[in-house]
Amino acid sequence: MESAGNVTISSITSTSVHIKWIIPKCVDRGSDILSYSCTLSEINTANKIKLETQFNFKLIQIGRLKPFTNYSTVVTITNDIGSGPSSSPIAFRTLEDVPGPQTIIKMTPLLNTAIVVAFAPPIDANELITKYRLSVEEEMTSYQIETDTDVTSATIKDLSAYISYHIKVKARTSIGWGACSSVRTVRSLEDVHVPESPENFTVIFQDETTIGLQWISPSFTTGIIHGYKLSYHRDTEDSEMIVIYRSHSTLSQVNVTDLDSGEYYHFRVQARSGAGYGPSVNQSSFTLPARPAKPTVPNIISYTCSNQRLTLKLFPNIVDEKHFYMARVYADDVSLPKAKIQEEENEPTGTVILIMDKTDIIQNVIFILEDNSIKLGIHNPELHYNHTYVFYMEIVTKFENIIQFSFVKHPKCFTIDLMNTPVEGSSDDENGSDLYGIAVGFVFGIIFILAAALICIATKRSGKGTCTSTTTTKPKYKGNRETNFWPINGNLGTSNSMQSTDFRQNQDLGNNSNVMNTFPLIKLTNKNINRSTSFQRTHFKNDRRQNTNRGNIKRSLTPK
Incomplete structure (x- = not known):
């Protein structure tokens, strides 16, 4: 049986083609024709398309071809005996079409106002690419930029610092523009300027060893805050301690610990971006004073000269207590009604009869307890005879109008007697009338x-x-x-x-x-x-x- 003759190609488009042939004469068929098969091969590839038709079809349309692609085709006749020889190959090319979508390979921020975009040509070019176009849209705005290029890379300029941009690219052939690539997002670099200083820098907590601080991040839209640097020093020192905080949030709260009690401290905080540290904002505060150490028991001496006296002798080192303010002496009459003297007390009892400031103690450490004088508005009265008294010594410190105190109770009780012979005693059984x-x-x-x-x-x-x-x-x-x-x-x-x-x-x-x-x-x-x-x-x-x-x-x- 002879092959199909006069195979022709017609109606070529970018994706389809019509193939037509002539049936052999009856004497040349050998037997009845059962079918025709058309095989379409993509040149330089192994891709093939094979279609079969019934015997009475002399024309076939093949679609889903690639645009601007070279193909070759042959036609084969099959009868009862088998398939005959194929026709001579006929080559053709599909027409051009718009290019297919592209792929963006890389986007690199350049400084803080430009971005370099690299992309690959479309897989399906469908003809010669004449131009590429990049579309850039600024995030959260309607601002758009379009840039055309003949190569597969482009630099997008005149952008804002530290702003996110959405980028896509498309190619063009003689037929027109192809489909756009998928959208990619990139952020421009931070501004070359450092951020402003933090806002609302305040003290939120104080105790004897800790100061709590709080601030709000600066209004900085051209960069990212990478962290903060907090520096502080004591009022009497120049060298600073530095603490770096790498975390960032709109509201920052920190506690500076291990500080000395009753001291002034100066703080400053700075925000850091990619460009460096910005200006600092300053704040000062102080730790609360600690309770002073318990004072040493003073000496109370009874002696007789022209009359009987109780004298108080202090240890002058009490004025060395930090933030010393004054010393006070309390006298508590425990005779009437006869009351039990407590061993442990939270604060002195009785009445203040004597106040001594730092100057008084430096000049003199001996004081009369009942000289009937008035000092600093406090009356130092004569004590009643036949009454028993307990004396307390209190040391008072003052810092920033915060008062702290500690006291000691004299271990002995003193009874004011009619006799002129001074005798000390501390037993409650001897509190009766002399x-x-x-x-x-x-x-x-x-x-x-x-x-x-x-x-x-x-x-x-x-x-x-x-x-x-x-x-x-x-x-x-x-x-x-x-x-x-x-x-x-x-x-x-x-x-x-x-x-x-x-x-x-x-x-x-x-x-x-x-x-x-x-x-x-x-x-x-x-x-x-x-x-x-x-x-x-x-x-x-x-x-x-x-x-x-x-x-x-x-x-x-x-x-x-």
């Missing part, structure tokens, strides 16, 4: 004097010269008893006795007056005068008074 011993001694003295006087009076009335036998001689009777001098002597004796009694009573009153007059002159003593000692002293004085009174009575009863 007048008790004096009163008992005084009563016993009166009893002894009255007993002696009654004995002498009784002896005189009985006519026995118990009290006068050693000093008088009974006269002899001469006749009439009327002329006897005894009654006269007796009257004289009675008169003398009465005078002696009056004299004794007056003397006792005088003694009592003297004792009473001593009360206002008594000042301060220490507390621990025990009652037995007081009674012994009073008893000793009363014995001397009794001996004196007996001598007076005897002299009054003796006739002159």
Whole structure:
């Protein structure tokens, strides 16, 4: 069987072609024709397209071809015996078309106002590429830029710093523009200018060792904030400590720790972008003062000169306490009502009786606790006798109007006594009245004097010269008893006795007056005068008074 003859190509487009052939004569067919097959091959590739038709078809249309591509085609006839020889190949080219989409390979920001874009030619050029066009759209705006080029790269200029741009590219042939590539996004570089200083730099927290700071990022649209640098130093120092914070947020909060208490600190913070650090913003603050150390127990000394005193002797090193402001002395009367003295207390009790500033302590460390003076509006009163006092020493510091204090309680209690002998004591059992011993001694003295006087009076009335036998001689009777001098002597004796009694009573009153007059002159003593000692002293004085009174009575009863 012969091959198909007179194969022709017609109606060529960019994607299709019509192929036509002539059927062989009957004598040349060999048998009945079953089908025709047309094979289309892409030149220089292994791509083939094969189509079969029924015997009565002499024309076939082949589509889905590539634009501007070279093909060759052959036609083969098949009968009952098999396929005959193929026709001679016929070559043709599809027509041109617009190019296919491209691929952007790389986008590189150049400085802060330009971007370099590199792209590949379209896979399906469909003809000769005459031009490329890049479309650039600024993010969040309607601003667009179009750039044409004859090569597969382009530089887009006159952009804004640190702005995102959406870029796409397309190619053109003689037929027209092809499809655009997929959109790619790139950001231009940061501005060459550094960012502004942070805003609203404030202090939000303070304690004895920590200061909390807060700030807001600067209004910086031409770059990115990469972090902050915080520098600080103490008021009395010049060298700075530097802390770098690489994180960034609109609101930043940091705590600067391990600071010294009661100190001024100066801070400055800077924002950093790709161009470097911007200007700083400054802030100052201080840490809270710590509670001062507990002071050393002062010396409280009791002594007697013209009157009794309690003196306070301080240790001058208390003024070395940081931010020393003053020292205060409290006196707490624990006598009335009798109260239990607490061992541990949160703050001093009682009343402030003495205030000393730094100048006072530097000039003098010894102070009188009851000199009845007024200093800095505080009255230093005389303390009440027969009362027991507890004293507190308080040290006060002041920094930025913040007051801190610590105190110590004197380990001893002091009782203000009537006696002029200073004795210290701290026992609650000895807080009773020291007048008790004096009163008992005084009563016993009166009893002894009255007993002696009654004995002498009784002896005189009985006519026995118990009290006068050693000093008088009974006269002899001469006749009439009327002329006897005894009654006269007796009257004289009675008169003398009465005078002696009056004299004794007056003397006792005088003694009592003297004792009473001593009360206002008594000042301060220490507390621990025990009652037995007081009674012994009073008893000793009363014995001397009794001996004196007996001598007076005897002299009054003796006739002159």
